[in-house]
Amino acid sequence: MIDWSVIVDSIPAFLKGLQTTMLLLVLSCGAGFLMSVPLAVARVSPNPWLSKPVWLFTYVLRGTPLLVQMFMVYYGLAQFEAVRESFVWPFLRDAWFCAWLVFTLNTTAYTTEIFAGALRATPSGELEAARACGLSEAAIYRRILLPSALRRALPQYGNEVVMLMHATAIASTVTLVEITRVARDIYYNHLSPIESFGVVAVIYFVLTFGMAGLFKLAERRFLRHLRPVASGVA
Amino acid sequence: MIRHLAGAVALALVIATPAFAQNQKVRVGVEGNYPPFSSIAPDGKLQGFDIDIANAICAEMKADCTLVQQEWDGMIPALNAKKFDMIVASMTITDERKKAVDFSDPYYDVPSRFIAKEGAFKDHSPASLKGKKIIVLRNSPRAKFIAENYKDSEVLLADKETNVYLELAAGRGDVALGSAVVSGEAFLKKPEGKGYAQLGPSIRIGAGSGVGIALRKDDAELRQKVNAALKAIRANGTYKKLADKYFDFDVSEGI
Structure with a gap:
């Protein structure tokens, strides 16, 4: 039987955990977006001095598990005395900063590849038209390439954000009390998987649904031109 | 011919089964992040005082034991979900835990x-x-x-x-x-x-309570066997031999 009193009693803890989860998500997602747009432009650049370093960065970050990256930054870097004595230590000492850094770098790597793929998939006609109008390279990026690529990337980007939200559970391994950690504590203290992991699953589900809905709305607005024509095609 | 063969195989099984049935199968939950009680050796094998005690008890009970490694905070739920039958993981006997599980007699106590x-x-x-x-x-x-x-x-x-x-x-x-x-x-x-x-x-926190082996509440039979085995390995010197491997003081003091 489900013990509702356990669930009711744990609401404050879950709300606090939810705050941590959402803050981690918003801060790493925001920073990741800001970094991945210029990185994606560099990634598709014909200049290897620009594109190869970005390729290496996304290759390494996407080639290792997030959990391993988290342990490397949180426990691994702390092992070196040079790191502990340097100016970055006040930041790396903090579990919050480590989690934010790891999530940001990880999502930046994936988002960069998503945006780069969308940039490469720009119809050549759009580019030809822009050049024919005499737009400069910078103006082409600003007014044609990026707006059109970011719109096309929207469905994939939405997936990445949802995946990152689920991945924030990894912060529980470095002492941060987000919703998965709250669930694990309740599981430990009340020995009841449904009242702990069942509840946290529902929370994740609602969050995922909410975010998927927001991205659907955004797609409807920004990708209107790609929607199938409703009538007239008989 | 085939029939005879099948009959022979069936007969062999019937004869052989009682010999297998003598050894009870017991799964033991252990932790692996608590040296020198429980840790993973470089070769990937579990080692430590908890592990040795678990094996000694199993040998004493004549049970076939399988060690199952489990994260600390899922230990008691996994026991009650029958993922394993007892926990040998340096678990301190507390009143709260006693609400969820039964404990054997303490097998060591350290401050x-x-x-x-x-x-x-x-x-x-x-x-x-x-x-x-x-x-x-x-x-x-x-x-x-x-x-x-x-x-x-x-x-x-x-x-x-x-x-x-x-x-x-x-x-x-x-x-x-x-x-x-x-x-x-x-x-x-x-x-x-x-x-x-x-x-x-x-x-000393919760003085005198010590560390015990946790068992499911409905498993009084196994608990009795474990307690008897603990008593036996302490009486026959096995316990002391194992303890001396790890500690330079008496970990059974006060239990």
């Missing part, structure tokens, strides 16, 4: 101690640790002890006992409270523990 940078504090009284960050294992009797007695200190809760000392060495807290044995094996005796020392005298 806890504070560890800090040499000379950093004069003692471990709540007054001298006021405003400092104390690192302790999450969901443990020690964490509860800190929460109740060190209300003016900050607390950092680590997932595993070994991480308590990693956090201390990294400087993410000022002082750690850990097992008097594990803190030595996992930290003070290692190069990473240089410059750190025990702070003040050792303390």
